[in-house]
Amino acid sequence: MGRDYYASLEINRSATDADIKKAYRRLALKFHPQSNRNPGSEERFIELAEAYDVLSDLRKKATYDTFGEEGLKGGIPPEIAANGAWSSGYVYHGNPDKTFRQFFGGDNPFADFCTQDGNEVDINFGGLRGRGVRKQDPPIERDLHLALEDLFYGCTKKIKISRRVMNEDGHTSSIKDKILTITVKPGWNEGTRITFQKEGDQDPNNIPADIIFIVRQKPHPRFTRQNADLTYTAHISLEMALTGFAVEVETLDGRLLNIPVNDIVHPEYSKVVPGEGMPLSSHPSTKGDLIIQFKTLYPEKLTPEKRQLLKQALTM
Incomplete structure (x- = not known):
């Protein structure tokens, strides 16, 4: 057996x-x-x-559950193996x-x-x-991945950790879960550090480590961020770049901005909309700017007639 x-x-x-x-x-x-x-x-x-x-390991477990230790370590022929089961003999690294x-x-x-x-x-x-010298364990750092909307509005995140805690006898320990609550403030930047002091594993000889969460911003489908400024890329035609247009941008709080562009859009041109960026963490009522960049889509072909008309228009 x-x-x-x-x-x-x-x-x-x-x-x-x-x-x-x-x-x-x-x-x-x-x-x-x-x-x-x-x-x-x-x-x-x-x-x-x-x-x-x-x-x-799901594959090893599936093989063991179906064929037992003998099948796991002896290997399963490919014609019998299914559902991702382990097909070659398993050997523990020891x-x-x-x-x-x-x-x-x-x-x-x-x-x-x-x-x-x-x-x-x-x-x-x-x-x-008898030494009696206690030192603190090194800090434990973990990433806290947040959506751009979380950093725009602010939010509350609850994170469950498992850690060793000392029992009442002061010598033995057990594993217990604890909920840590993080109040995310509007405008926090990538790299913001939130420290929970001495929330690491407890030990009679050492001071528990601090647990530090580091803000990591998730990619956003519409905006990129630089401090308090947001950048949006609009795709426009050559006609629009030369004759003017209006661009619509949906903000993080759901508003639809209609922004006229009357200038000629050249490759280095950008449109700045003040106060439509991210809030400042120190002054949430103050916001950065929205910077609109443009990518002009050029026609792949022009007929001789259109090419001639374009030359005439540009030389007038």
């Missing part, structure tokens, strides 16, 4: 991807050799890593620390548990053996 990866993670076969991640996080932290020196913990840590490596680091995205909860001289520190619920 093959290995039961679900039992290894202490979940049932109906577990969702989120359930699989939550179970691995809890058990990997519990049985990591740097936090658990009990006999068998290292073997259990390796077992957890292989179970997570299989069940977190490095549970690699799986652990990949899961935590490089934020290894145990990375700092070494003294400056490189000697390992005993963290098996015993702390820093």
